[in-house]
Amino acid sequence: MRSISRFTLPLVAALSLTCPATAQEDNSVPWAGLKDIHLNVIPRTGAERDRIAKVTAPPTDFSAPWTFEENSGGAQTVRARQTADAFSQPAANLSFEQELDFKVGNGMFKRLWVSPPASTIASDGLGPLYNARSCQRCHLKDGRGHPPEGSEDSAVSMFLRVSIPASDSAEIETYIAGTHPTAPDPTYGTQIQDFSLPGHAPEARMQITYDEFEVPLSGGEHATLRQPTYKATDLGYGPLHPGAMLSPRVAPQMIGMGLLESIPAQDILAWADPQDTDGDGISGSPQIVLSDVYDRPMLGRFGHKAGNPTILEQTASAFAGDIGISNPIHTAGAGECTDAQTDCTAALHGGNPKQDGLEIDQTGLDLVTFYSRTLGVPARRNVDDPQVLHGREVFFETGCVACHRANYVTHRLEQGNPASFQLIWPYTDLLLHDMGPGLADNRPEGRASGREWRTAPLWGIGLTETVSGHSYFLHDGRARSLLEAILWHGGEAQTARDTVVNMPPDDRTALIRYLESL
Template identity: 80%
Template sequence: MHISMRPEWMKPSNGIVAAVALAAALTLAGKAGAIDPPPWAGLEDPHLNVVPRTDAERERIAAVTAPPGDFSAPWPFEENPGGAQTVRARDTADAFSQPAANLSFEQELDFRVGNGMFRRLWVSPPASTIASDGLGPLYNARSCQRCHLKDGRGHPPEGPKDGAVSMFLRISVPAPDADAIERYIAGTHATAPDPVYGGQLQDFSLPGHTPEYRLDIRYDEVEVKLSGGEVATLRRPTYTAADLGYGPLHPGAMLSPRVAPQMIGMGLLEAIPTGDILAWADPDDTDGDGISGHPQIVWSTVHDRPMLGRFGHKAGNPTVLEQTAEAFAGDIGISNPLHPAGSGECTAAQTACIAALDGGDPEHGGVEIDRTGLDLVAFYSRTLAVPARRDLDDPEVLRGREVFYGTGCTACHRPTYVTHRLEGGDPASFQLIWPYTDLLLHDMGDGLADNRPEGRANGREWRTAPLWGIGLTQTVSGHSFFLHDGRARSLLEAVLWHGGEAQAARDTVVDMPPEDRAALIRYLESL
């Protein structure tokens, strides 16, 4: 069931106007016996200890984030996309695994402990290693690191001997109506987990249990003619949930492929003021530029209110902590304070899975990873450093930057922000950052559509992916697969898959002189 809302708020010039307008546009409804709708507090960012900005700071921020007019030389601070968290770019697979440069000694200790838990291989219960048991019974990977290898991007399986350990299928079905959603947010597409397979398909299981499926991918090649006589070949995927272990999928099942995203800079993205993101939104394209990004709004379990979604391919989670907790439960089958079921993502229809032993520890609230452990993994995820830019003064890179801006790529891949000023020695505090994303949802056209809505994102919409570090993908991950499902084998292929709101920019890339196209890719490789 599609439930829509078309707010009439315009793209404002400051975040306060945006937040107030969004507050007026959003309403909440609960089940029968509805809960009182909590207010939308767009600028509060309740997950952060925020120090309000002064007028002088706002002026400084406006000046430092204004697009420069001179493209002939590197710009101030451009070399450090993560601000003071930036580290030297390494030419090894560890380039994404470094702690932020501005961590205190105590924070770096927490980073190291969190890293150990991120890499931990979980085992089946019961086990003598009490701190590490609780895997499954159904799962996609045995550790966070198995999906986010070296904290980089996942990839689709390449060949019959390559497993899909860093890729899986999300699944949902149409909900009968909004009342089926516990805390429905207006504008949300009413969906529910599959009654048998839940919210994602797991392709591994413990002994005695049957995996839910095997991911099968078939590619058809599509040629794209480019200016100058060049030709690019795209691969169009078809996904099948094969060898289903628990009977057929629901007749209305909607599947969406996802590869694990890179991990760098997440704490900085979390620290961007909500108002600054909302100020960029223009859902009705009131300025006529063809770009109509809108915010994802999701329910925060931790803060018991609707919040801006930031993380995941469709921005389905509001905070790093909630993204971490969901991944533990869904990907590894590890219970935690936010997802306390010992059987992980198993459904009531999977009776053997529900009845299986779990690794819940009574001394830690009966869950398999407690809040302390969850916080340490979340801290690690927040403080993975962004590597420095490379080759800033290379003439081709400089030309590529000019092409990137001139083609309109920055309408969605917003270059700069200044994060909140935060209390408590938070390393993300008041940093000028260059993530190249607006963190909004955009229609990317039929070619990239998964036809599976999620929250306020329809089946053609995706969150703008950050571009920082994208040029180090081959170095870190050993491959150059991009987009939400890894179909693109190069940055050029990724650009050519853009449609919908990005169609005009994509067509400009197709038609531009080959040397400009090469410069554009060279610039992306420098990020």
Template identity: 75%
Template sequence: MRAPRLFALPLSAAIAFSAQPLPAQGLALWEDLRDHHLSYTPRTAQERDRVRAVTALPTDFEGPWAFEKNAGGAQTVRARRTPDAFSQPAHNLTFEQELDFRVGNGLFKRLWVSPPASTIASDGLGPLFNARSCQRCHIKDGRGHPPEGPDDLPISMFLRVSIPAPDTAEIAHFIDGTHPTVPEPTYGLQLQDFSLPGHKSEAQMTITYEEITVPLSGGQTASLRKPTYAATDLGYGPMHPEAMLSPRVAPQMIGMGLLEAIPSADILEWADPEDADGNGISGKPQIVWSEAFDAPMLGRFGHKAGNASLIEQNADAFSGDIGISNPLKPALAGECTKAQASCQNALHGGDPEQSGFEVDQIGLDLVTFYSRTLGVPARRGVDDPEVLRGRRIFYDSGCADCHRPTFVTHRLEGDDPASFQLIWPYSDMLLHDMGPGLADNRPEGRADGQEWRTAPLWGIGLTKQVSGHSDFLHDGRARSLLEAILWHGGEAETARSMVVDMPVPDRVALIRFLESL
């Protein structure tokens, strides 16, 4: 099952590479960005040519492509038929790394308790929180979903909140071209819907849906549910009148270490914010200030790519989702604001043996290693005629312009399992305007209110098996892959229209291809 690394691939002659030159705008030159989170050996000119050849968009659609089945390179695992298909360690871990994976998994599943407690290694929950464990949102390391009925609590879902920024000159680490994310004065950047006894929760999320009928070719129709979100039962008084809310469901966890190991330069080569090539696709990079590395970096993680590294993504989740302090987010009261005095003054679980935090650097590193090394399930049906037909339709419709199939990761130092892998995430990792239908109207960094990072598609066909539902997009509004496509607008409007108008068998084949990923 282990896939060979790139240097073993039988490559043909280099294919001409047609990326547009990067514009000098915003933060100096984009090519000045550094992958501070990685220790790697820079590529030689010969390696760069070989990488460009193997990752160029293909022209031969007659049969399966070399190594297409191994979506995660050497980290690919057998595609199980059980709900734990996303929870397997990467195939190429050493024995010692698999032990770290298991320990990290235990911390990922840990149920945190309120302080003080006899289990001092597990106390520190809250006082305000959305979940008691990482696993509670990323159930089976899969995708979250919205409430299934009017009386259900949100499942793996919460609301971001912020207000418009003041004069950008007042913002620390301001990067030209960004929209600084300013916390709502009372409620911070995230609404916590649970609290410890003696504390009020911040709010409850309510969702109402409007059904919209979309006519399709062949006399078919589809029904989309258009959501409206509101924060009710506010526990700490009214919100700022200009507060902006944005829903989020937990994404799947597979392959994240591989995404983290893609060279920034390779992602930036596909950026075309001014649509210089005139194809209607204007992908642009998210650029964020990394507190962990004290530098501007390429954003990679989150629905709007708001974090540059997995350790920062996990530190934010510990603090915002569970209320657990850590070396990168040291506030013992989690995301409580100064306006929430009782929360600020509450007992906490800071432990002198953990450097005064509720989870120390060792624990944060172990959870991060776990999230980096979850294996990517192998593709299914790569030689099935209908899958092959759907693959051609995927490319012919322009879907691959944003959902780019392949990258090759950095050649990493040491025994890093993500080193120099040919991977198939089907994402360009850039921000795209998805139109008003999917807009949350809440800017974040370089992303405006209509822009989202291209979501990786690997594993998407196993969502129902792993998570027990087929809810897609950033807020789970789409109840099927077809509905998810039909919500695409903006830069994806042309591709969406082709799907609406294509013959019914072609549409069926396209969905079949996506289900094979």
């Protein structure tokens, strides 16, 4: 448990404690002291910044595709396959040696872990409590997860986060100013594991019930939404804390993560407007988290509430929390078991002396991280289709782009880094936004309130059904179509959502067609 006493400074002051800059900074934006993970950034010249501003400027002409728009991931873009492997291709610009690392990382991503002791040391260490036996089991084909369908369907690609309000500063997990004071449930930790090894009870079973209601749309059309209610039932280790807050999460898609990691932090922070000073109703805020690797505050980018700053830390957290695998960042052999779960903490684990007593060592963790970092982004489809072009215009005019920022240019990085200096089109600002009471999980995480979520990237969203075999969206998969996902938007997105409800049906159809082309 981290001590609250290390930083009690205001946010801006805390961020000033980070490493000296290696690149020219624009100190005109808030949080200018916040640094990226990339230490070998080549500074942008004034002429280069002008070029970038020009190429990423909002469009004025919607009559034809924009230059390079079809290459969503820049040079990492891959051909859009119409198969379930569309999200599983290596980035197009990997070297031969990098592609070999990608394939080894892919093998480890798919590896089925087994319970200790096992003769297969490389796969030894599952559990004792877990949500899945491999990364691939949650991120099937590197796509998004889904809620269980019917009593026989497993919730393997979905789980419940849990935390409690922290009443004592010593309980607070992080010390970044502005962080909501929360702590793990004393018995169940930070997430509910619904599988276990023999001899151990699963922590709980996730139960979902839905209430459906209709939403009238213009032109006499209507849509049906389903409001979920979540419960943790069949609790294996006693009651939850009376103040326990549960939040459902489906596994997100994996593509383009290395590119998102390579967007300059200040390009993201430049869009932050927590006080809505421009009066447009959009007040995106950055998630700031303590990096376990760099031991300093960093911009959160990954996870539904941007709770992790780097892919490495996101990967290490998933190994420990989802599979129960100890690693160089989370070293406990029992994974996420708590002190209250004595049989779990005392169980035999698969730590190998040749791997520093861990179940996956730094080399293995780095390979899975590299794989996650270098999955290619499928190319856009039908970019010159008249209906798609019209839908793009509707997307911009409706205000969707206020949060789903269209494009960026990544850092110019060291030679050989495949994410270096790419014009990309992820359609996200990576900031936190109040999405209203309908989508609220009422569970704060870091600096995100119980109503705030990170803007989800939209690239590849039109291939969801091709890859994952379903069309479920949002953090908990409640939306069964892109239209339903839009209709759940509230809070800062309420005006845009209402515009979609009231626009001519042809415009609404074109908007969905555009999203399907991403």
